[in-house]
Amino acid sequence: MTRRIVTTFAGPVVSVVLALIVTTLFLELSGYSSASAYEVMWNYGIEPASLVSALNNAIPLYIAGVAAAFALRMGLFNIGVDGQYRVAALIGAVVAAQLPLPLYLRLPITLLVCCVVGALWALVPALLKVYRGVSEVITSILMNAIATTVVAMLLANVFRSGSGQNTGTAIIDDQGAMPVLLDLGIGNRTSISGFIVVAVIVGIVFYLLQYRTVFGFTLQVAAQSPEAAESAGIRVNRRIIYAMLGSGAIAGLIGMYHVLGVAYRYDGTMPTDLMFTGLAAALLGRSHPIGMAVGAFILAFVERSSQVLGLVQLPTEVGTLFMAVILLSSAVGYWLTERADQRITLWNAIRSRRRGGSSGPADGDSSDAPTPAPADGLEAAR
Numbered sequence: 001m002t003r004r005i006v007t008t009f010a011g012p013v014v015s016v017v018l019a020l021i022v023t024t025l026f027l028e029l030s031g032y033s034s035a036s037a038y039e040v041m042w043n044y045g046i047e048p049a050s051l052v053s054a055l056n057n058a059i060p061l062y063i064a065g066v067a068a069a070f071a072l073r074m075g076l077f078n079i080g081v082d083g084q085y086r087v088a089a090l091i092g093a094v095v096a097a098q099l100p101l102p103l104y105l106r107l108p109i110t111l112l113v114c115c116v117v118g119a120l121w122a123l124v125p126a127l128l129k130v131y132r133g134v135s136e137v138i139t140s141i142l143m144n145a146i147a148t149t150v151v152a153m154l155l156a157n158v159f160r161s162g163s164g165q166n167t168g169t170a171i172i173d174d175q176g177a178m179p180v181l182l183d184l185g186i187g188n189r190t191s192i193s194g195f196i197v198v199a200v201i202v203g204i205v206f207y208l209l210q211y212r213t214v215f216g217f218t219l220q221v222a223a224q225s226p227e228a229a230e231s232a233g234i235r236v237n238r239r240i241i242y243a244m245l246g247s248g249a250i251a252g253l254i255g256m257y258h259v260l261g262v263a264y265r266y267d268g269t270m271p272t273d274l275m276f277t278g279l280a281a282a283l284l285g286r287s288h289p290i291g292m293a294v295g296a297f298i299l300a301f302v303e304r305s306s307q308v309l310g311l312v313q314l315p316t317e318v319g320t321l322f323m324a325v326i327l328l329s330s331a332v333g334y335w336l337t338e339r340a341d342q343r344i345t346l347w348n349a350i351r352s353r354r355r356g357g358s359s360g361p362a363d364g365d366s367s368d369a370p371t372p373a374p375a376d377g378l379e380a381a382r
Helices: 002-029 034-045 048-072 081-098 103-132 136-157 195-211 214-224 226-231 236-251 256-263 274-284 289-312 317-358 377-381
Strands: 180-183 191-193
Touching (some): 002 289, 002 317, 034 289, 048 191, 048 289, 081 256, 103 136, 195 214, 195 236, 226 236, 289 317
C-alpha cells in the first residue's frame, strides 16, 4: 500500500521538480534572481484572497482534467474539450436565464443540459473514429474550430442581449446562478464558489465509475489490448463511443463555473484553452481524482501567484513557462517513476529468489530428507 502511494505521487513530484529546474534556469540566464521571483510569488500566493482565487480557478481546471482523464482511460485524446465546453456553456447560459423555475430545479436542469450538449459535440469524433478510422485528435481539433464559429454566430444573431461592444446572452438572475458556498468575510474576492460541490461530485462519480465498476475495468482492457478485449466479448468500438461521450459530458460543465458564478451570462470574457491546462492536471494526478485535484490547485496557484511578478520588474511569463514545462515533463516524470518501480520490483524478485534458494532443510529435520531407493526383491527377501 505504501509503495503504491509513493509511486502515485512520485510522478507529479518529479514533474514539478523538473519544471522548477527549467524555470530557474530561464530566470538565471535571463539575468533575474530566481530566489526573488519565488519569494514574491510565494508571499503573494499565500494571501487569503490569492488562496481563495486559486481554489476557485482550480475548479474548471479540475473538471477539465477529469474530462481528459475519462478519455485517457480508453487511450483516447479528447482535444476537443475546448469546443465542447464553449458550446455547452452558451446553451447552458440561455437555459439558466430563460427557465422560469426555482433554483433547486433550474440549476440541475442547466447542468444536465450542458452535459448533454458536451456529449453530443464529442459524439462526432467518436463516430468518425469507430466507423471511418479517423484519429480523434484531428477531428476534435476541427470540432474546436467549428465550435468557435458556431458560438460566434449564435451569440451575434440568436442569443445576443446587448448592443455595441457589450454583447452576450441575457443576465442570469439569482434563481439561476450558482450560490456561494462559503464567504470568509475578510475582504474582497474571498468567497468560495458553490461549484466546488459540483467538482467534488464529478470526481466521486469518476472514481466509482472508473475504479469500482466492470465498465471501468473493460475500458482499461480495451485500451491496453483491443484484440484480447474483443476475444473476451468486450465491444471495443462501443467503449470508444462511451468514453468520448463521458468525456464530452464532463467537459460540458467546465465553462459553467464562469457563466453561473462570475459573469452570470455567456460573453467575451469566457476563458479559452482550458483543455491543455486540464490535461496537465490529469497528467500530474495520474488520472486519479485526488491527484488531479492537487495538480489543478498547483497550476491555479502558480497562475495566480505569477500575476504579481510584473509589479516587481520580473517577467510574468514565469507562470506560463512553469505550466508548459509541467505539461511536457509529466511524461518524463512518469517514465522515470515507472522505470524505478520496475527496477524495484525486479530487485525484490531477485532477493526473494535468492533467499528461497539459500534456505535448505534443517540438520535434524528428516521429514524432507530424500527417501532411499527401494531394494530389489532379493535384498528385500533377505
